[in-house]
Structure formats: structure tokens, C-alpha cells
Amino acid sequence: xxxxxxxxxxxxxxxxxxxxxxxxxxxxxxxxxxxxxxxxxxxxxxxxxxxxxxxxxxxxxxxxxxxxxxxxxxxxxxxxxxxxxxxxxxxxxxxxxxxxxxxxxxxxxxxxxxxxxxxxxxxxxxxxxxxxxxxxxxxxxxxxxxxxxxxxxxxxxxxxxxxxxxxxxxxxxxxxxxxxxxxxxxxxxxxxxxxxxxxxxxxxxxxxxxxxxxxxxxxxxxxxxxxxxxxxxxxxxxxxxxxxxxxxxxxxxxxxxxxxxxxxxxxxxxxxxxxxxxxxxxxxxxxxxxxxxxxxxxxxxxxxxxxxxxxxxxxxxx
Amino acid sequence: xxxxxxxxxxxxxxxxxxxxxxxxxxxxxxxxxxxxxxxxxxxxxxxxxxxxxxxxxxxxxxxxxxxxxxxxxxxxxxxxxxxxxxxxxxxxxxxxxxxxxxxxxxxxxxxxxxxxxxxxxxxxxxxxxxxxxxxxxxxxxxxxxxxxxxxxxxxxxxxxxxxxxxxxxxxxxxxxxxxxxxxxxxxxxxxxxxxxxxxxxxxxxxxxxxxxxxxxxxxxxxxxxxxxxxxxxxxxxxxxxxxxxxxxxxxxxx
Ligand SMILES: [Fe+2]
Ligand SMILES: [Fe+2]
Numbered sequence: 001x002x003x004x005x006x007x008x009x010x011x012x013x014x015x016x017x018x019x020x021x022x023x024x025x026x027x028x029x030x031x032x033x034x035x036x037x038x039x040x041x042x043x044x045x046x047x048x049x050x051x052x053x054x055x056x057x058x059x060x061x062x063x064x065x066x067x068x069x070x071x072x073x074x075x076x077x078x079x080x081x082x083x084x085x086x087x088x089x090x091x092x093x094x095x096x097x098x099x100x101x102x103x104x105x106x107x108x109x110x111x112x113x114x115x116x117x118x119x120x121x122x123x124x125x126x127x128x129x130x131x132x133x134x135x136x137x138x139x140x141x142x143x144x145x146x147x148x149x150x151x152x153x154x155x156x157x158x159x160x161x162x163x164x165x166x167x168x169x170x171x172x173x174x175x176x177x178x179x180x181x182x183x184x185x186x187x188x189x190x191x192x193x194x195x196x197x198x199x200x201x202x203x204x205x206x207x208x209x210x211x212x213x214x215x216x217x218x219x220x221x222x223x224x225x226x227x228x229x230x231x232x233x234x235x236x237x238x239x240x241x242x243x244x245x246x247x248x249x250x251x252x253x254x255x256x257x258x259x260x261x262x263x264x265x266x267x268x269x270x271x272x273x274x275x276x277x278x279x280x281x282x283x284x285x286x287x288x289x290x291x292x293x294x295x296x297x298x299x300x301x302x303x304x305x306x307x308x309x310x311x312x313x314x315x316x317x318x
Numbered sequence: 319x320x321x322x323x324x325x326x327x328x329x330x331x332x333x334x335x336x337x338x339x340x341x342x343x344x345x346x347x348x349x350x351x352x353x354x355x356x357x358x359x360x361x362x363x364x365x366x367x368x369x370x371x372x373x374x375x376x377x378x379x380x381x382x383x384x385x386x387x388x389x390x391x392x393x394x395x396x397x398x399x400x401x402x403x404x405x406x407x408x409x410x411x412x413x414x415x416x417x418x419x420x421x422x423x424x425x426x427x428x429x430x431x432x433x434x435x436x437x438x439x440x441x442x443x444x445x446x447x448x449x450x451x452x453x454x455x456x457x458x459x460x461x462x463x464x465x466x467x468x469x470x471x472x473x474x475x476x477x478x479x480x481x482x483x484x485x486x487x488x489x490x491x492x493x494x495x496x497x498x499x500x501x502x503x504x505x506x507x508x509x510x511x512x513x514x515x516x517x518x519x520x521x522x523x524x525x526x527x528x529x530x531x532x533x534x535x536x537x538x539x540x541x542x543x544x545x546x547x548x549x550x551x552x553x554x555x556x557x558x559x560x561x562x563x564x565x566x567x568x569x570x571x572x
Contacts, residue, residue: 296353302471
């Protein structure tokens with residue numbers, strides 16, 4: 001058998017597995033583009049967890065009650081754990097965490113653009129948990145069925161914690177919405193600023209999405225951007241109503257025939273503008289990450305040196 | 319409980335709550351700024367333990383005062399002159415070596431203090447201590463490991479760690495001093511006689527510093543005042559940040 005024939009046989013077997021809803025595992029053969037596509041997606045997901053610690057970290061030292069501070073701390077701790085878990089999943093595809101971090105810091109790898117929006121008030125801690133984690137869950141629930149085993153299993157574990165985050169975020173909003181008029185205004189302002197960017201988290205319309213078709217075929221992606229977004233719009237509408245806040249989308253209207261809400265058009269110019277680097281925090285988020293990484297360099301070096309000394313000592317004894 | 323003992327116990331709970339609250343705040347400043355992701359997680363974890371402790375101590379103070387003040391009133395509605403934490407807790411986070419050395423001093427302190435507090439005749443204080451002991455065991459493992467690695471790592475890490483030891487040393491003396499309030503509680507079997515713990519603390523700290531190839535400073539200088547609300551300039555800034563949202567919207571639920 002020629003090597004070409006061999007590859008096409010492997011490719012057939014790979015597609016058979018995919019079509020039979022079997023998981024692809026790290027040691028299985030996979031097309032190079034599948035591997036690359038996954039590395040891109042999983043590492044981007046990991047970076048999002050990590051960069052996402054910053055806007056919420058921004059309110060850790062200002063949380064208005066000790067109870068809320070404890071909840072926020074434990075949420076951010078979870079997010080760091082998700083990052084760690086996802087980096088490990090990506091590493092099973094033959095890339096190191098150092099390489100991924102380098103790609104993030106050099107701007108080659110992306111993270112969710114939502115974190116380029118500033119967290120300005122305590123209400124934003126509510127809106128982020130409720131809407132940003134909420135949108136992430138809609139996406140991640142569908143990824144529990146993704147074709148790559150370690151990623152799918154990671155999503156199952158992560159989703160449990162994410163839904164807790166969403167509930168806590170919503171609980172902050174609920175408390176504010178039922179509080180003083182100033183608190184209610186704070187909640188409305190946060191909702192207004194985060195609603196549309198949360199919708200943008202699902203990516204461009206299906207017709208415009210660069211990675212979608214192949215990802216669907218390989219079952220890396222299980223539902224389209226627009227379908228996922230619709231789910232989120234639908235579930236959020238009643239939640240906003242329950243809060244007694246004004247819906248930021250003035251064109252939102254229930255469509256009996258479709259069984260879904262129709263909504264106003266997203267401002268795609270803003271979407272592309274923020275992705276292109278013109279968000280309030282694009283530079284700040286990366287610089288923060290780079291600064292922490294550089295300031296930690298001597299610590300990591302010390303760790304290596306200490307372990308080397310220890311090993312040398314043990315070798316001496318042996 | 320007599321009124322004198324009760325007042326002293328309230329004061330004690332507030333002091334211990336302030337220690338935990340202020341240190342927890344400082345540690346939380348590390349989140350997203352650690353040398354690698356595992357350390358961010360560890361910092362968040364330790365900060366969470368301390369915020370949890372602050373809530374338990376303040377909660378007890380609130381129960382005893384029984385005047386409607388909540389845990390948050392203690393944390394958010396007092397100024398730096400009213401705060402009673404040890405100065406060591408409020409010092410800025412500085413670099414990783416500084417924070418780990420501070421943590422080591424504090425972890426050894428609590429690993430001696432808490433097993434004594436567990437024996438307190440006051441059931442609530444004893445129960446809080448019992449929970450905190452387990453946390454401190456984990457904290458100490460971590461700070462001890464780090465000080466060993468940093469002290470005996472590279473030239474730079476050694477230099478930074480020694481500098482941290484030298485700059486923090488003067489703040490450790492007040493940890494082992496009793497005023498009338500704490501003396502009364504120690505005599506009544508409620509509080510801990512911390513003067514008895516100093517030698518053991520010194521022995522354990524010295525052993526680790528020596529293993530880490532670090533020098534143990536002379537006892538030449540000592541700064542004190544935390545327990546009477548005479549703080550460093552750092553605490554005012556810390557509280558400004560901590561209390562800003564809470565105080566900007568008076569009387570709100572969060
Ligand atoms: Fe997450
Ligand atoms: Fe989350």
C-alpha cells in the first residue's frame with residue numbers, strides 16, 4: 001500500500017468514527033488540520049478562562065460584602081482551574097503550555113473578545129456571571145458532544161461549575177434589581193453594556209463564519225453560531241423580565257411561528273472593531289498577563305534551580 | 319459570661335477577624351498575577367480561607383454584641399484607627415518572595431496558635447480554630463516549600479528572599495505580645511497566651527530559614543501598634559479600596 005493509500009484509509013476510518021459518534025482519543029490517528037483546528041479552539045478557550053480572571057479580579061478587592069467576595073474568589077479560582085484543565089487537554093495534541101502562552105502574548109492566539117470590555121461597577125460582576133458565563137455555557141453544553149475525547153470530557157466537568165457561576169451572577173443582578181433605585185440603575189447599566197457583547201460571543205453569522213463548515217463536519221462544533229445564539233436570546237428574555245429591567249433590544253419580539261424570539265441586528269462593526277484591537281482593554285489584558293509572566297520569571301527559574309540542586313544531591317547519595 | 323469577659327471576647331474576635339480580613343485582602347491581590355497559573359489557584363484558595371475566617375470571627379463578634387451590627391459592618395464600616403489587625407497583615411504584597419516569607423511567618427504562628435485556641439473554653443472560638451487548623455496545615459506546606467525553593471534557588475531568588483526576611487522581621491515581635499484584654503482571656507482559659515509560643519515559633523522559623531540558606535536577622539528593631547489601631551500608612555489605602563463600593567451606597571443589601 002502506498003503512503004497515500006494508507007492516509008486515505010486512515011482518513012476513512014477517522015470519518016467513520018466521527019460519524020458513529022465515537023470519540024477521537026489522543027493516540028488515535030487524526031488529520032493534521034483536525035489537530036490544528038482543535039489546538040486553536042482549545043487553547044483559545046483556555047486563554048479566555050485565564051484572561052477572564054482579570055475583569056473579575058478587578059473587583060475582588062472592592063466586593064461590597066464579605067460573602068460576595070468569597071463567592072467571587074471561588075469563581076475566579078474555578079476559572080483558573082478551567083484554564084489549567086483546558087491547557088492540559090490541548091497538550092494531548094502535542095503543544096506545550098509554554099508555546100500556547102507565547103502564542104497568546106505575541107497576539108497570534110486569541111481569547112474571547114468579551115474580556116476586552118471594561119468591568120466598571122459591581123453590577124458588572126453580576127452581568128458577567130449571568131450573561132458571559134451564561135453564553136459560555138450554551139456553547140459549552142453543545143461542546144460536551146464534541147468529537148475529541150479530552151475536550152468533551154473537560155466540557156462536562158467545566159459546565160457544572162459554569163452553571164453555578166451563572167446562578168451567582170444572576171443572584172447579584174436580582175439583589176441589585178430589587179435594591180435601591182441606585183442599585184437598580186447600576187444593574188440596568190451593566191445589562192445594557194454586556195447584553196450585546198454577550199450575543200457577539202457566539203461569533204459571526206453562520207454565513208460569515210470562517211471555521212464553521214469543516215468544524216461541523218468533524219463534529220468539533222455541534223451547533224451553529226446562530227442556533228446557539230438563538231438559544232441564549234430565548235433563555236435570557238424571560239430572565240430580564242423577571243429582574244424587572246428593560247430589555248436592551250428594543251426590537252425583541254416573540255415569533256409564534258418560529259417558536260423563538262426575533263431580535264434586532266447586532267452591531268457587527270463594533271464586534272470587528274473590538275476584535276481588531278480597539279476595545280477598552282485589549283492592550284491592558286495582554287500587558288497584565290505579560291507583566292505577571294515576566295515578574296514571575298525569577299520564581300520559575302528558582303524552582304528549576306532548586307529542583308536541579310535537589311536532584312544532584314540525591315544522585316550523590318545514591 | 320461576665321460583662322468584662324464578654325467585652326474582651328468581642329474585642330478578641332474582632333482582632334482575629336481583622337487579621338484574617340486584611341491578610342485575605344492582600345493575598346487576593348495576587349490573583350491573576352502569580353508566576354504561573356497553579357499559583358493563581360493557590361492564592362485564591364488561601365485568600366478564600368482567610369475571608370472565610372474573617373466572616374466566622376466577625377460573625378461571632380456580631381452575635382455577642384447583638385446590637386444589629388453584621389459581619390460586614392465590622393469589615394466595611396470601621397476606619398483604620400479602629401482596625402486591630404497585626405501590622406504584618408497589612409504590609410503591601412511586594413514581590414513573590416516577600417509574600418511567601420510573610421506567609422511562612424504567619425503560617426507557623428497560626429500552626430502554634432490554633433491548636434491552643436481549639437482548647438478554648440469558648441466553644442465558638444474553639445470550633446473556628448478547629449476548622450482553621452486544617453487550612454493552615456496546607457498553607458504552611460506551601461509557604462515552607464516556597465521559602466526553601468526561593469532561598470536555595472538562584473542568586474536572585476536568594477537575594478530577594480533574604481531581603482524579605484530582613485524587612486519583615488521587625489513586624490513579627492508584636493505577634494507575641496499580650497495586652498490586658500488578651501491577658502484576661504488567657505487567664506480565663508478563653509484566649510491563647512501567645513507569649514508562650516514565641517520560642518517555638520523562633521525555633522521553627524530558624525530551622526526553615528537555615529535550611530533555605532538564609533540568615534536569621536538580629537532582633538534589633540521592632541514595630542508595634544496594630545492591636546491599638548496604630549497602623550502603617552498602608553492600611554488606609556487598603557481600606558479605601560475595600561470599603562469604597564460598600565460605603566458609596568449606604569444601607570444597601572448586596
Ligand atoms: Fe470557566
Ligand atoms: Fe465561569
